[in-house]
Amino acid sequence: MDTGSRNKHGGEALRDANGLTEEEFLGSYDAGDYERPSVAADMVIFTVAGEKEENYRKLPKRTLRVLLIRRGGHPYLGCWALPGGFVRPTETADQAAARELREETGVDRVYLEQLHTFSDVGRDPRTWVMSCAYMALVDSRGLHVEAGDDADRAAWFELTYRLQSDSRERLESGGILHVRRFELKLALDKAEADLTGESAGETERIELTAVVECRRTRTRGASADEYRIRSNEGLAFDHAKIIAMAIERLRERVERSDLALHLMPERFTLTELQQVYESVLDRELLKAAFRRKAEPLVEKTDEYTEKAGHRPSRLYRRGREEWGDYE
Amino acid sequence: MDTGSRNKHGGEALRDANGLTEEEFLGSYDAGDYERPSVAADMVIFTVAGEKEENYRKLPKRTLRVLLIRRGGHPYLGCWALPGGFVRPTETADQAAARELREETGVDRVYLEQLHTFSDVGRDPRTWVMSCAYMALVDSRGLHVEAGDDADRAAWFELTYRLQSDSRERLESGGILHVRRFELKLALDKAEADLTGESAGETERIELTAVVECRRTRTRGASADEYRIRSNEGLAFDHAKIIAMAIERLRERVERSDLALHLMPERFTLTELQQVYESVLDRELLKAAFRRKAEPLVEKTDEYTEKAGHRPSRLYRRGREEWGDYE
DNA sequence: GAAATAGTGTCTGTTAGACATTATTTC
DNA sequence: GAAATAATGTCTAACAGACACTATTTC
Secondary structure (H helix, E strand, C coil): CCCCCCCCCCCCCCCCCCCCCHHHHHHHCCCCCCCCCEEEEEEEEEEEEECCCCCCCCCCCEEEEEEEEEECCCCCCCCEECCEEECCCCCCHHHHHHHHHHHHHCCCCCEEEEEEEECCCCCCCCCCEEEEEEEEECCCCCCCCCCCCCEEEEEEEEEEEEEEEEEEEECCCCCEEEEEEEEEEEEEEHHHHHHHCCCCCCCCEEEEEEEEEEEEEECCCCEEEEEEEEEEECECCCHHHHHHHHHHHHHHHHHHCCHHHHHCCCCECHHHHHHHHHHHHCCCCCHHHHHHHHHHHEEEEEEECCCCCCCCCEEEEECCCCCCCCC | CCCCCCCCCCCCCCCCCCCCCHHHHHHHCCCCCCCCCEEEEEEEEEEEEECCCCCCCCCCCEEEEEEEEEECCCCCCCCEECCEEECCCCCCHHHHHHHHHHHHHCCCCCEEEEEEEECCCCCCCCCCEEEEEEEEECCCCCCCCCCCCCEEEEEEEEEEEEEEEEEEEECCCCCEEEEEEEEEEEEEEHHHHHHHCCCCCCCCEEEEEEEEEEEEEECCCCEEEEEEEEEEECECCCHHHHHHHHHHHHHHHHHHCCHHHHHCCCCEEHHHHHHHHHHHHCCCCCHHHHHHHHHHHEEEEEEECCCCCCCCCEEEEECCCCCCCCC
16 A cells, blocks of 8 residues: 655655666666566465264364365366465455455455465466465355356365474584474365355265475574475365465464454354364363463353253353454 | 475376366466566565673673665665565575575575565556565674675664554444554664775764554454555665564564574573563563573583673573474 | 253462572673 | 672462363253
8 A cells, every 4th residue: 555655855856877867767667578477366265164963962063174176277177276366466465365255255354364475486387476375264154155267166175284293303514404294184075065056966075185394494593494295186286385384374373362263153152162273273172271261352242052952151252342452 | 396296187188178188288378468576585684783892891782783775776766675686487485585685695594584475556666566575584793795786885774663652443343443653763873884895974874764554453354454654764665564574573483482593693691692682572671581481492501701891601502402492 | 860061160380570689700 | 899790599470281070951
């Protein structure tokens, strides 16, 4: 928006080494023959959804999900990819991301955060394309998926992301190389295909698996993290890497702030909120401790769940006066 | 590097809606006529340096500094800008950043982290340019500055970044708008101009001031942060915003990890380390608590400072077996 | 009354903040 | 011995982990 007022050092127009004023310079400026990349805004859209109620009176399980789109064209034809599209000259990357999100899911009012820009050489076999990746959180009822032009099908995949191995190695140079390998699994049950619009007969369950390696080098002065895809089945481009970084960011945010509230509907119980935390962090939390921590982030209502087969639970809403005091 | 193996679903070549295999498709692919942005890698290079010893036996003060380059051409002729350059098609943005850093400071082994990609429309008056911004930490002796082609002078500016106002407002829609305004000050004492190579007679002290506003909107479902430059004297482009985000990131990292060690030389005392923390965080810390927290991050040596006018101080080094256990 | 979840109480060990005290060196 | 910094000790309040216990509804 506001790119700041430029400082002209008073009224006199400054002249550069060629004797040009800024106006003259800009008038004669030639955008040049440097090669330029395309920049796409790709979105990792998270939600947490409950499976259909199981036995009798138990609570439904909740799982973290990500929206993927099956590619209908080359390259990676038939693979699954993150929704996204190219940034246009008249918009910011943020705006492009918001636009894509609206087009893809119809959802508008969500949490949106820029993640990282991916620029590996050759990451798109067509041409030079960078991806400015975003993470979005939508609440469990924003599931109306509308496939766009580049895709013939969109679906919410259940996600698990789990540490597979962890090793440290002393380098000759004196530093330490810390390698962690994560398994990323994305699963789609066709039973729930009603979410996607069509529901024709296809494979019962689609499972995509990738292994992403995070290599952290720390030597005397230098320090760098590098992500590598070690194996990848069914995910397009470097999207396994993008999804991996997105989950890591999400987990960080959920642990340190009240961000998880963006995954909740209008009214929810503390147990539901705890389930969301657990599904994002992929570990169990102690009830008492969780409630102590969560209570200051939410606002009590006087409503309760009903007819649940057990004691009713108080409903809460996001909010609190102090909303915004996270971090 | 490794963009992942593509899944071809067995030996048969898949054909798209036009009947093309992937190979045929890529052969005929036309990079297209979409307009593309240039992408620059811009660097916020931090260091902490001590001023010359003052009175008699006191310790020198340490201040956080940033490397800026005075622009020798339009636009923003005469203003100060972050070092940076365009990303080339044969390299990643990370590599471009490392290359620029090497060219600009000669330093190679440093901490480098991608910050954010800035893409405001019109942020560069010449043409469509996005900036993929990086933060780098160099230790206090990596001060050999070598100005590049686009610049006639580089210098380390002392930096302060301080909250100026903080207000919350209830929106009609029910959400909350939280506006924090920060004052960014960058100061260069010409007395220390020996750092910059030349040392001709110019103004004694250069001071750049900008005010950056962080607007955090949180409504029912949506949530977004937006940075705006409210005023700006002497900084080129939207670099005030980039620097502001860099300091905020740096402070976060310093508080939550051992990142500050990258700002330290080979050997240092705990008091020096504390000064670095204090200059980055812009607040004083209690000695006892600081030492408790810092000790597990560093490694004792048997060396001590000498002839300091007071009790000698033990020297430490970065390291520890567990290096890498931050976060 | 059985099953299931809701919600609270309490013990313990760790940690951060605050402040006080002792120890060493140089000039 | 004065000035300055180095280094450690201790009290307290807050908090997270762990576990146990009570409460309430539906079938």
